[in-house]
Amino acid sequence: MKSHIYLGVLLSCLGLMCPPVTGIFMDKLASKKLYADDNCVYTISLARAEEDYNVPDCRFINIKKGQLTYVYSKLMKEKDSGEFWAGSVYGEQYEDHMGTVGYFPSSLVSEQHVYQEANKTVPTTVRNLQKP
Numbered sequence: 001m002k003s004h005i006y007l008g009v010l011l012s013c014l015g016l017m018c019p020p021v022t023g024i025f026m027d028k029l030a031s032k033k034l035y036a037d038d039n040c041v042y043t044i045s046l047a048r049a050e051e052d053y054n055v056p057d058c059r060f061i062n063i064k065k066g067q068l069t070y071v072y073s074k075l076m077k078e079k080d081s082g083e084f085w086a087g088s089v090y091g092e093q094y095e096d097h098m099g100t101v102g103y104f105p106s107s108l109v110s111e112q113h114v115y116q117e118a119n120k121t122v123p124t125t126v127r128n129l130q131k132p
Contacts, residue, residue: 029059029084029103030075034118044118045071046090047109061102063089069109072101074118083107 036044049063063069068090077083084103 028124030078030124032076032121033073033086033124034076035073035120035122036116036118038120040073040122043070043072043115044074045111045114047071047085047087047111049104049109051108053104053108055102059103061087061089061100061104063104063108068112069104071111074106075103075124076121085109 033040036042047069049065049067049069051065053060053063055062061069069087070090071085071087073086075084075086083106085106086101086103088099088101
């Protein structure tokens with residue numbers, strides 16, 4: 001019984017000495033984004049990847065050269081950053097990735113077809129949700 005108490009005290013002390021776990025701070029990609037509809041859910045365009053892209057963190061999606069992606073919004077370029085678009089992969093051969101939405105550098109893709117112009121702007125800190 002005493003060994004259980006000592007073990008409990010030891011674990012408590014170790015817990016106090018270890019710093020709390022915190023998240024990793026990620027830099028903001030942009031302050032504003034362009035989109036085509038009021039809810040920012042409809043496809044702006046279809047783009048083809050010109051080269052492979054492997055993600056640096058969970059906000060992005062992997063794309064392979066030749067892969068098609070639906071583009072839903074375009075982040076407005078900040079002074080010291082690249083330009084990123086938000087989209088998801090397209091096509092049956094990429095079925096395991098379909099539905100995953102993330103960012104990718106716009107410089108790695110070429111637009112194949114524009115469905116509607118991205119002419120509405122919203123701050124990236126505000127969610128643009130319609131209330132019922």
